[in-house]
Amino acid sequence: FPKPIAVAALVDAIATFTHQITEERYRILIVDDAQEQSAFSALILQQSGMETIEVNAPLLLLDVLASFQPDLILMDIYMPGCNGLELSQVVRQMDTYVNVPIVFLSSEADLKKKLGAMSLGGDDFLSKPVLPWHLTSAITSRVKRGRMISKLADTDGLTGLLNHNKSKKRLEAELTRAKREKISLSIVMLDLDFFKHVNDTYGHPAGDRVLKNLANLLKQNLRQYDVIGRYGGEEFLVVLPNADALTAKIVMDKLRICFSEMSHLSDEGVFRCSFSCGIAAFPDLDNASDLIEEADKALYEAKDGGRNQVVI
Numbered sequence: 001f002p003k004p005i006a007v008a009a010l011v012d013a014i015a016t017f018t019h020q021i022t023e024e025r026y027r028i029l030i031v032d033d034a035q036e037q038s039a040f041s042a043l044i045l046q047q048s049g050m051e052t053i054e055v056n057a058p059l060l061l062l063d064v065l066a067s068f069q070p071d072l073i074l075m076d077i078y079m080p081g082c083n084g085l086e087l088s089q090v091v092r093q094m095d096t097y098v099n100v101p102i103v104f105l106s107s108e109a110d111l112k113k114k115l116g117a118m119s120l121g122g123d124d125f126l127s128k129p130v131l132p133w134h135l136t137s138a139i140t141s142r143v144k145r146g147r148m149i150s151k152l153a154d155t156d157g158l159t160g161l162l163n164h165n166k167s168k169k170r171l172e173a174e175l176t177r178a179k180r181e182k183i184s185l186s187i188v189m190l191d192l193d194f195f196k197h198v199n200d201t202y203g204h205p206a207g208d209r210v211l212k213n214l215a216n217l218l219k220q221n222l223r224q225y226d227v228i229g230r231y232g233g234e235e236f237l238v239v240l241p242n243a244d245a246l247t248a249k250i251v252m253d254k255l256r257i258c259f260s261e262m263s264h265l266s267d268e269g270v271f272r273c274s275f276s277c278g279i280a281a282f283p284d285l286d287n288a289s290d291l292i293e294e295a296d297k298a299l300y301e302a303k304d305g306g307r308n309q310v311v312i
Ligand code: GH3
Pocket: 158, 191, 192, 193, 194, 195, 196, 197, 199, 203, 204, 205, 206, 207, 208, 211, 232, 233, 234, 303, 307
């Protein structure tokens, strides 16, 4: 078996950190026309370590949603000029926010109206005045489950990597960040070589094992803030922020050699396998679809040139 390689250390020596990944605090968006009420809720939630933002003019909600990306919305019902129930329906109609839990916080006492609120997209209903521990625990459990559901929805079941949609979204986000921070960014399209042959010769379960082994190799050797996604069946997308094309090639060549020397298990005995990569970089290209198209072209060249190679 090949020795583990320290690609992460190599890249970190070349690039400087621009941001850190930490376990993110819960982000709660509080919508209430009464400033004292929203400030009270905010204080309670902040004391349990959550990050909050208050919206007292309901119509500003949609602007704040996009910039704050909340884990949960705590929503008042009776507000002048805008009803919390209608507002929650609007939020629910937006693809990005279908999974964001909405908890109503209102003085409404009528049970029928409370149930009505739930059927309109609310996940829970708390009555004012609310006890601090009740507010905190209701929100914590909703956010925990919400985060778990989003994670499942974003993850590829076989490899545990990001799935196609999520990796594309992360590419967009990292590209936006790279532009703002004026740093480079490389993307890698990776495709296993002769994988149909692997399946035909060693069986589909062995093929699956190869996919998992590759995913683990990538996870263990790339940096925490690199994006690794299973883009298609046996095709992977890697996004390397703060790495130019040449750096990305050095990194991927190390991984390529390491992978090609790896043994995979099958009923027919152990076997080896390789991959090819195409690389494209920002600022040479400055939008996601051009980057993907260019990396795909380079990947095609790598295949054409004999496979088991990385092409810029
Ligand atoms: P090339 O070197 O040109 O990429 O050849 P290839 O055989 O890898 O390419 P091709 O696109 O012809 O075949 C891809 C194969 O990948 C076919 C498909 O059965 C296999 N595949 C896709 N997804 C999975 C999966 O989840 N598990 C397994 N075991 N195989 C998969």
